[in-house]
Amino acid sequence: MLFFAKAANTLYELGRRVLRDQRKAEIATVLFCFNPASIFFSAPYSESLYSWLSFSVMLMCFDDINSVLIIVPLSLSILCRSNGLLNIGFVVFFGLKMMFNQTTVLSFVTIFLKIVSILIIIAFHFGLMQVYNFYLFCLRKSFNFPDFIRDFALQNQMVLAGNRSNDSISPWCNDSPPISYGYVQERYWNVGFLSYYEFKQLPNFLLAAPIVLIILVNSFKYFRRNTAFCVRLGIFNLKPKVLRVTQLSDQHQFVFIVHAVALTIFAILFVHIQVTTRLLASSSPMLYFFCANYFTPQQQHKKNDDESNIFDLKRLSVMQKVVIYYFLGYYSVGTVLFSNFYPWT
Secondary structure, three states, X not given: OHHHHHHHHHHHHHHHHHHOOHHHHHHHHHHHHOOOOHHHHHOOOOHHHHHHHHHHHHHHHHHOOOOHHHHHHHHHHHXXXXXXXXXXXXXXXXXXXXXXXXXXXXXXXXXXXXXXXXXXXXXXXXXXXXXXXXXHHOOEOOOOOOHHHHHHHHHOOOOOOOEOEOOEOOHHHHOOOOOHHHHHHHHHHOOOOOOOOOHHHHHHHHHHHHHHHHHHHHHHHHHHHOHHHHHOOOOOOOOHHHHHHXXXXXXHHHHHHHHHHHHHHXXXXXXXXXXXXXXXXXXXXXXXXXXHHHHOHHHOOXXXXXXXXXXXXHHOOHHHHHHHHHHHHHHHHHHHHHHOOOOXX
């Protein structure tokens, strides 16, 4: 719950900078507090911690990419969840953006070396985790496991740490480099390219459909609206005429939208599709930023009404109601199903 509160506060600060609109940042934060995967932010899962770390990386990149302290949340986010590796993209993007805005070669080289140094340290931390896994599962060690653990591993054909023998070793130990994550996902979770595309999984695809549509449809609108800016990857300077067309808030959203689209496409093609909801809800602020855009003050019937009535269902448009029902519906159903040991996102 502490990490959830920290994540909400960090999302609010990030929203103020990216959206350039305090009211939208407030709405995005409120939506985060009862998001479609909310139960996973309250249960003993890694979602709340990962969100806080990831949003912190994004905020620090936005505020000061030169800060070496960015290593802390970035390294921890990678150790917390494997998809934290994508957060490296924010360091690279904001670093390149600053580099190409420099007027002297010395400044360009200085920033380049600092970014490279940060990435090397991050790679070292990630490497330590892989070495630790190799030590546990690829070397012959003596670990004392309770009998019920040994029985469970035997029944489910699982490998226990330190269980290597002359004729038995985990296949991934012989890979170059020996990284366990991909093997574990494929071996025990059946994660692979289009491996989840079975007719019996249709309900799970429908379960993930709302968040996939929100991300992809709004991202397409963004790219169509800011084509010239996107073609330049949001890094290289634009002509003054193009700059006038591309709003400042749109410019700030570019890298976050690319991150959200990359995660969405990866989820559609590789992972268990129903996990897409909590994957995106905990990793990308764009779910909340896109939905907050539907609740602009201009869309309210009475401009001078008290702002606390922003979610008054009697005054909401169709799209606003859809967002509210989607968030509240998944929030309620997910809480009931998950807490009674039924499958959910």
